[in-house]
Amino acid sequence: MTASKADMTTGPDTVAAVVRQWQAVHPGFDTGPMEIIGRVNRCAALLQQAEDAPLRRAGLTRPEFDLLGALRRTGHELTPGELARETFSSGAAVTKRLKQLTERGLVERRGDTRDRRVAHVRLTDDGRALVDAILPDQLAYETTVLSSLDPERRHELAGLLGALLGQLEGRLGGGLRV
Amino acid sequence: MTASKADMTTGPDTVAAVVRQWQAVHPGFDTGPMEIIGRVNRCAALLQQAEDAPLRRAGLTRPEFDLLGALRRTGHELTPGELARETFSSGAAVTKRLKQLTERGLVERRGDTRDRRVAHVRLTDDGRALVDAILPDQLAYETTVLSSLDPERRHELAGLLGALLGQLEGRLGGGLRV
C-alpha cells in the first residue's frame, strides 16, 4: 500500500511524517485532526516567514503592517481600541506600535473632542504612500508563494478555509467550551 | 449579485470582510492570495489559542508540548539540535525549554560518550506519562474544534493543505528567491 487514495492528495510534507510517527506509537488514535491543524500551523509559520521578506524591506513588521493596513482599507480614522480589535491584538501591543509608528511619521493621532479618553488615529501621507507602495509587492509575492496550486485548487482551498474560519470565529468568539 | 458561486463556499468570516474592504479601495488588485494566506494565519491564531486550553491545564505551553511530543513520537533520544529542527525553533529556545523541563523532571539529559559537545535528551517516566495523558484530550479537543466540517471536507482540506505545505517546504526550505 504505497500509493493509496490519500497519498494522491497528501504531499510529502513534514506533518505527514509526524503523523506517521504518532500512528506508529499510538496505533488506535484518530490523527485526522492533526493533519489539518498541524498543517495550518506549519503553513502559517512558513508563510509568515516568507511574507516578512517584502515587509522587512520596508522596515515594517507584519503586525505593524496590519495596523497600517487596517487604517488604509477602512479609509477612516480608528481608535486604538478599534485597531486592537481589527488586528486581533491586545490594546497594550497597539499602544506600543502606535508609539513607534507615530515617531516614524506614518500615523498621527488626535484627541476626541467629546470624549477625552479616546484618541483617533489616521495615516499620514507618508504612511498611506508606504502602504500603497508595499501592497502590490505583497500581493505579487503571495501569488508567487501560492503558485504551486492551480487556480481551481486555490479556490477550493480558500473556500474550505473560509468555512472553517467562519465556524471557528463563531465558536471561539462566542466562547467555546472545553 | 448577492449570492455568487464564490459566496456559496466562502463563509462569512472576518477575512472575507477585510478582502472586501481592500477591493473597495484598490479595485484592480488580485486579492485571491489574501483569501488563502489571511485565512491560514487567522485560523492558526484561533486554533492555537483554542488548543492551548487543554495544554494549559497540564501546565505546558505549546512549544513545550511540541518538544515533549517530538521525543515521544520518535521513541528515542534526541540531541538539542535535533529537537530544534524537529520543532522548528531556534537552538537558544530549545536550550531554555530544556532547562525548564529538566527542572520539572519531565526530561533527562546525558552526555554523548564519543562527542562531548552533544547531549542526548530523553523523556523521564513522568514526562512520558504526561504526554500520553494529554494527547487523547488534545486529539479529542481538536476533533471538536473541526467538527463543523464534515469528514469529506476535512479530508479535502487536509489534502490541499498537505499539497501546499509540501510545496512551501520545498521552496522555502530550499531557499525561496524574492
Next chain:
DNA sequence: ACAATGTATTTCACGAGTAAAACACCTGTT
C-alpha cells in the same frame, strides 16, 4: 602534533508581546 576550521550547545543583550494594575475620563443614579 598542531594549527585551522567546522560543529553542537549555551550565554547574553535585547525587542516584542501579555496580563494586570493604574489612570483618566464619562455616565447614570441618587
Next chain:
DNA sequence: AACAGGTGTTTTACTCGTGAAATACATTGT
C-alpha cells in the same frame, strides 16, 4: 452635585523568543 461603576488607553513588570557572540569540542590537513 457627588459618587459609583464602566470604558478607553497607557503603564508596569514580566516572560519568551531571537540573533550574535562565546564556549567547548571534534576533525581535517600539513
